[in-house]
Amino acid sequence: MLAKKFRSAMRVVLRSAIGAGALTFLFTPEVLRADPVAPAREENGKFFDAEGNPTYRIKADGTVDWYTYSGFRRYHSDCHTCHGPDGAGSSYAPALAESVKTMTYQQFTEVVIQGRQNLRNGNTNVMPSFGTNQNVVCYLDDIYVYLRARADGALDRGRPEKRDDKPQSAKDAEASCLGG
Amino acid sequence: MRALRLVSALALLAGVMPANANDEVQKLIEDPNQWVIQTGDYANTRFSKLDKINASNVDKLQVAWTFSTGVLRGHEGSPLVVGDVMYVHTPFPNTVFALDLNSDGKILWKYEPRQDPNVIPVMCCDTVNRGLAYADGKVFLHQADTTVVALDAKTGKPVWTVVNGDPKKGETNTATVLPVKDKIIVGISGGEFGVRCHVTAYDMKTGKQVWRAYSMGPDSEMLIDPEKTTELGKPVGKDSSLKTWQGDQWKTGGGCTWGWFAYDPQQNAFYYGSGNPSTWNPKQRPGDNKWSMTIFARDVDTGMAKWVYQMTPHDEWDYDGVNEMILSDQDIGGQRRQTLVHFDRNGFGYTLDRITGELLVAEKFDPAVNWATKVDMDKNSKTYGRPLVVSQYSTEQNGEDVNTKGVCPAALGTKDQQPSSYSPRTNLFYVPTNHVCMDYEPYKVSYTPGQPYVGATLSMYPAPNSHGGMGNFIAWDAREGKIVWSLPETFSVWSGALATAGDIVFYGTLEGYLKAVDAKTGKELYKFKTPSGIIGNVMTYMHGGKQYVAVLSGVGGWAGIGLAAGLTDPHAGLGAVGGYAALSNYTALGGQLTVFTLPQ
Numbered sequence: 001m002l003a004k005k006f007r008s009a010m011r012v013v014l015r016s017a018i019g020a021g022a023l024t025f026l027f028t029p030e031v032l033r034a035d036p037v038a039p040a041r042e043e044n045g046k047f048f049d050a051e052g053n054p055t056y057r058i059k060a061d062g063t064v065d066w067y068t069y070s071g072f073r074r075y076h077s078d079c080h081t082c083h084g085p086d087g088a089g090s091s092y093a094p095a096l097a098e099s100v101k102t103m104t105y106q107q108f109t110e111v112v113i114q115g116r117q118n119l120r121n122g123n124t125n126v127m128p129s130f131g132t133n134q135n136v137v138c139y140l141d142d143i144y145v146y147l148r149a150r151a152d153g154a155l156d157r158g159r160p161e162k163r164d165d166k167p168q169s170a171k172d173a174e175a176s177c178l179g180g
Numbered sequence: 181m182r183a184l185r186l187v188s189a190l191a192l193l194a195g196v197m198p199a200n201a202n203d204e205v206q207k208l209i210e211d212p213n214q215w216v217i218q219t220g221d222y223a224n225t226r227f228s229k230l231d232k233i234n235a236s237n238v239d240k241l242q243v244a245w246t247f248s249t250g251v252l253r254g255h256e257g258s259p260l261v262v263g264d265v266m267y268v269h270t271p272f273p274n275t276v277f278a279l280d281l282n283s284d285g286k287i288l289w290k291y292e293p294r295q296d297p298n299v300i301p302v303m304c305c306d307t308v309n310r311g312l313a314y315a316d317g318k319v320f321l322h323q324a325d326t327t328v329v330a331l332d333a334k335t336g337k338p339v340w341t342v343v344n345g346d347p348k349k350g351e352t353n354t355a356t357v358l359p360v361k362d363k364i365i366v367g368i369s370g371g372e373f374g375v376r377c378h379v380t381a382y383d384m385k386t387g388k389q390v391w392r393a394y395s396m397g398p399d400s401e402m403l404i405d406p407e408k409t410t411e412l413g414k415p416v417g418k419d420s421s422l423k424t425w426q427g428d429q430w431k432t433g434g435g436c437t438w439g440w441f442a443y444d445p446q447q448n449a450f451y452y453g454s455g456n457p458s459t460w461n462p463k464q465r466p467g468d469n470k471w472s473m474t475i476f477a478r479d480v481d482t483g484m485a486k487w488v489y490q491m492t493p494h495d496e497w498d499y500d501g502v503n504e505m506i507l508s509d510q511d512i513g514g515q516r517r518q519t520l521v522h523f524d525r526n527g528f529g530y531t532l533d534r535i536t537g538e539l540l541v542a543e544k545f546d547p548a549v550n551w552a553t554k555v556d557m558d559k560n561s562k563t564y565g566r567p568l569v570v571s572q573y574s575t576e577q578n579g580e581d582v583n584t585k586g587v588c589p590a591a592l593g594t595k596d597q598q599p600s601s602y603s604p605r606t607n608l609f610y611v612p613t614n615h616v617c618m619d620y621e622p623y624k625v626s627y628t629p630g631q632p633y634v635g636a637t638l639s640m641y642p643a644p645n646s647h648g649g650m651g652n653f654i655a656w657d658a659r660e661g662k663i664v665w666s667l668p669e670t671f672s673v674w675s676g677a678l679a680t681a682g683d684i685v686f687y688g689t690l691e692g693y694l695k696a697v698d699a700k701t702g703k704e705l706y707k708f709k710t711p712s713g714i715i716g717n718v719m720t721y722m723h724g725g726k727q728y729v730a731v732l733s734g735v736g737g738w739a740g741i742g743l744a745a746g747l748t749d750p751h752a753g754l755g756a757v758g759g760y761a762a763l764s765n766y767t768a769l770g771g772q773l774t775v776f777t778l779p780q
Contacts, residue, residue, distance in 0.1 A: 073623065076637040081305055081372065084745050085639065091254065091740030091769060092306045117297060124272070128301035133631040159583065159619065159639055178626060 045167030047145070053105040054141040056149040062162055064155065066170055069163035071146025074139040078130070086157040087150045093125065097150035108144055112136065138177035205315045205359055206445070208262065213722035215261045216314040218356040219599065220678075220719070222443040223507035226601035227679045228720045232727040233778060234682025238696045238706045241776045244728060247285050249771035251275065254715050254736020256597070257311025257356060258676070259773060260319070261721040262333065267319050268773055271736070272300060272307035274323045278336060281723045285775075289336035291321075299325045299347040302373065302630065305738040308354050308715070310440075310597070315359035316384050322366055326353045328382060330364075340387035344368060344380060350630050351375050358441040358450060360480055363390060365450060367437030371500065374432035374458040374633040379441075379476075381483060391483035395435025395454040395471055396421045402471070402485070403478070409485040410537060412565045416488065424468040424493075432627055433465075434458035435472040439502030440599055442520070447535060449477045449486055451520055453501035460498050460591075461622035461635030462576040468493040473501040475522060475530075477537060487537030492526050493566060496575040497551060497620060498591035498636075499526035504599045506609065510659050512540050521658045523600055523611050525593025526567070528555060531658045539565055543661025545595075545654065546613055548588040548643040575620050575636070583621040583637075590618035590640040592738055596674065599717060600656075603679035606699050608664055609656040610685045612673035615643045616650050616747070641747045650743065653677075653687055655702060665702040671763060674739040675731070676717025686729060688714025690739055691766040694731055694774070710774045713767040715739055726777050734771035735763065 039047035039055050045066055047057045056068040075087065075096075082093040089095025100108060115129035130136040136143070149155035208216040212229040220226045233241065249255065253271035260267040265288065266279040275292045279285040300307055303324060313320045318330040318339055326345035329338050344366055345351030350373025358365040363381045370377060376397065381390040393403035399419065406418040421430060436455040443450045454476065457469035473492040478485050492499045506521045510531065520534035527549030531541035542555035551574075552567035571577050573587045592614055600611040618640045625635035642650045651669035656662070675688030683699040690713040696706040713735030720729045746762030 073621065073637040076639070077623075077625070077634045078632050080638075080741075081632070081634070082301065082741065084741055085747070086745065088745030089764075090742070090744040091736045091763075093741075095745070115301075119297060124297055124300060126297050126300040128298070130631070133628050135625045135628075135632070135634075159637075 044169035045164060046141075046169070054145050056145040056154065058149065058154050062160070064149070064160040064163050066164045066166050067142045068146050068149050068155065069160050070139060070170070071142035071144070072160055074136070074143050075146055078133070078136050079143065087147050088157065096147050100144070100147045100151045105144060109140055112140060134178055138174060208314070214263070215258070215719045215721050217260070217359065218257055218311045218313060218717070219440055219442070219504065222360070222445070224440055224442040224504045224599065225506060225508065225604075226599060226677060226717070227603050229681045230720055230722060230727045231681040232722075233680070233684070233720075233729060235684050235698055235705060237778060238682070238684050240778055241696070241706050241708070241729070242779055243708070244775045244777040245284050246775065247277075247279065247773040249275070249277075249732070249734070249773065251734070251771045252769040253734070253771070254306045254308045254740050255732040255734030255771045256308040256354075256715050256717070256737060258717040258719040258732060259730055260312055260314055261719075261723070262314050264723070265333070267312050267314070269309055269312050269321065270771055271309050271734075272303075272324045274309055274321060276312065276319065276321055276331065276336065278333075291331055291336045293321075293323050293327065293329065295323060295325045295327075296347070299352055302347050302350050303352045303354065303369070305741055306736045308737050310354060311356045313357050313359050318384075320357045320359060320364055322353045322355060322357050324352055324354070326351055326368060328357065328364065328366055328387065330384075330387065342382055342387040342389070345370070345375075348630050349373070349375060353438070355438045356440070358443060359384060360443050360450060363480065365441060365480070367439070367441070367452065369436050369438040371434040371436040371455045371458055372632055372634055373630065374434065374627050375436065376431055376433050377436035377454065379437050379452065379478070379483070381480075393478060393483045393485070395437065395474070396425070396430045396433040396469070398422060403483045404485045410487045411489055412539060413536065421470045424470040426466050429465050432458055432633065433469065433472065435474075436500070437502065439597055440504035442505040442507050443480065444507055444534060447477075447486075448480050449534075450480055451475065451477050451505040451507070451534065453503060453505065453522065453524075455500035455502050456495050456498045459625055459633050459635035461580065461625060462494060462496040463580045463622060464624060464635065469495065473499065475501065475505065475520070475532070477534065489532065489537055489539065489565065491524050491528070491530065491567070494576065497526075497587060499524065499593055501525065503595060503597060506600065506602050507534060508602055508604070510607075512659050519658065521602070521609060523595045523609075523656075525589070525595065526551070527589050527594035528567070529611075529656055529658065529661055531661065541658065541661040545611060545656055545663065546589065546615060546643075546652065548615060548617065548646060549594060550586070550588045575622050580623050581621065583619050585619045586617060586644070587620055588617040588643055589614060590616040591620070591638055592616060592640070592672070592742065596738060598674050598715070599676040601677035601679040601685060603685070603699055605681060605683060606655075607657070608699070609658055610677045610679055610687070610699075611654045611656050612675060612677055612687055613652045613654060614650060614672040615646060615652050616640050616672065617643050640742060650747065653697070667697065667702050667704075671743060672739055674715040674737065678718035678720060678729070680720060686718040688716065688718060688731055688733070690714065690735065690743065690763055692733055692735075694718065694776070708776070711772050712770040713740070713763065729776045730773060732771065732773050735767050735769060739763075
């Protein structure tokens with residue numbers, strides 16, 4: 001609770017100082033976290049924000065919704081081998097828990113599906129296209145909501161301890177996506 | 181070895197020039213002033229006879245000169261020295277520099293291949309490259325996109341090129357090549373992309389393919405003779421691989437060959453290990469999945485397998501068997517044996533008879549190893565030679581969608597590719613190790629060509645109830661299978677070791693230190709912090725009457741990906757989360773060569 005108060009207090013300070021730049025050198029990303037946002041709407045165990053973009057729901061006791069948990073698993077299969085554990089980044093690829101702070105849901109899905117290249121001398125970064133990879137495409141929203149929870153500071157590093165059961169709609173969607 | 185030397189001496193006496201390129205390489209290898217293949221010698225000892233830098237003066241070591249590679253990715257492998265020229269390689273784009281040792285490393289020539297950048301993300305875990313090899317007046321580079329190129333050592337102009345695989349299917353390369361006799365033997369990567377991997381021999385003069393041997397599949401494609409190829413003394417029999425896979429799963433079976441190869445001239449054999457079976461979800465591929473996770477002894481000329489030994493049948497943890505094979509002679513049970521010593525990802529240090537493939541010793545080289553109680557050494561047992569798996573840590577027995585906790589070692593192994601060194605003076609093996617455990621949850625995945633085919637969620641953390649660090653640097657007695665001394669390290673030791681006749685051992689750390697320790701006691705004698713974390717291998721050479729020690733720094737690789745942000749222990753309670761050292765607090769990207777010597 002104290003931590004939360006401190007965080008919102010810090011956010012006010014940060015907002016006023018944001019124009020000054022160089023903030024990331026002064027404060028750890030921990031301090032820059034936004035407050036967890038309560039989802040606006042639920043549809044069969046899947047949560048959405050006011051704009052209709054997928055989001056997470058984490059109960060007071062730490063129970064995460066199925067999709068956030070599923071995103072944790074999918075991230076640590078297909079993403080972490082470049083982007084490091086927990087969306088925390090690596091020597092090879094950027095920290096996605098940071099990236100999704102400034103990326104829209106639309107931009108996120110575009111990059112994952114189409115890939116992108118950043119060709120700089122000596123430090124070439126290439127994100128492949130995952131458009132044909134069912135292990136990623138079928139779980140795109142799962143990965144997004146997991147990273148969103150990480151970006152907002154709503155979810156700590158590591159495996160979520162408690163989770164909701166897998167909704168029937170998730171099973172159906174999975175079967176139809178993987179089968180197709 | 182001695183017989184061979186005698187033969188070449190006689191040949192020289194008779195005024196006969198060496199018959200093939202191998203004689204030339206063998207002669208260069210025996211000259212400790214040079215370093216012409218990545219492993220130092222064919223036996224993979226990484227031992228140097230040089231002793232000007234030794235236990236009594238290494239504390240005075242100084243930087244002689246440095247060289248920036250211009251590339252920021254993880255720098256594995258080491259430079260070569262042939263005569264007055266040093267050859268330096270880089271990760272993708274795989275630039276090669278020839279540096280003039282007579283003028284402080286002035287650039288004689290530079291070669292930069294043009295490669296499709298789409299190969300980058302297909303390379304699991306960074307665009308590392310483990311270096312060049314020299315033979316027959318040529319410098320051999322095996323690029324990320326699997327193009328093998330022979331460069332004229334004098335001019336840097338390509339003499340021939342050949343393409344070994346297809347990155348669009350996930351086939352890539354990170355390894356060096358083995359120049360042997362009139363051939364270049366190469367491996368391939370792609371175990372996380374469902375590639376069926378192989379070793380291939382090309383003609384050293386022309387680049388024409390001579391033979392190719394797959395890690396799994398029909399006998400004819402594996403170059404296995406059902407009657408003559410043996411495992412633990414018995415013929416493997418017909419279809420030894422096919423019988424251990426369900427349906428045609430062997431076609432996406434993995435078994436990649438990205439490690440270090442050794443060569444024994446007496447046996448005309450080369451030795452290497454194959455990697456994990458694809459996918460990481462064991463439930464999805466029932467059977468022993470032969471011959472993934474296997475030590476192979478093959479004939480150099482024909483590629484035919486002499487013997488095989490599968491260390492981790494039906495892998496459930498990603499314990500690739502690719503690590504180096506070190507050839508030496510050891511007294512075991514009162515008998516002199518020609519041995520092969522191998523420190524596997526699975527945490528067991530193996531000593532085998534390299535002529536017969538007989539298993540002599542298999543012991544844990546990190547006490548934390550817990551997935552198996554031991555390797556069954558009882559020749560009359562049904563499970564002879566197999567690890568006795570502990571059910572609690574079996575991701576197969578626990579099943580899909582179950583998180584198997586506390587498995588030691590983690591998927592990166594008690595040791596990854598970072599090569600060990602062997603000193604015939606101390607008769608000890610010096611082994612850079614990881615001290616990391618994991619939780620592992622397998623689940624169903626589908627295969628798409630050229631896309632990751634992983635199928636397991638991992639979290640890794642430092643070995644619990646230990647010193648809190650993620651690595652050890654150990655000295656190992658391969659006759660007994662015992663740790664002689666062990667130095668705790670904050671991070672995994674991801675750098676190849678070098679032992680010398682000066683009775684010192686060098687290795688690098690992920691923070692960027694080059695360290696020298698006493699070969700007998702492990703006592704630290706010298707350290708220097710280079711500009712970036714070291715995942716390269718230490719080498720040494722003589723030039724102008726002075727001994728030099730050189731190492732590439734440039735953090736990256738699996739180590740840089742897994743450890744950059746630090747590890748968290750999900751079982752250590754809330755307070756400890758994030759409490760472990762993050763590599764990003766110690767070092768940043770940047771490829772640089774640092775060359776050391778003693779002051780005048």
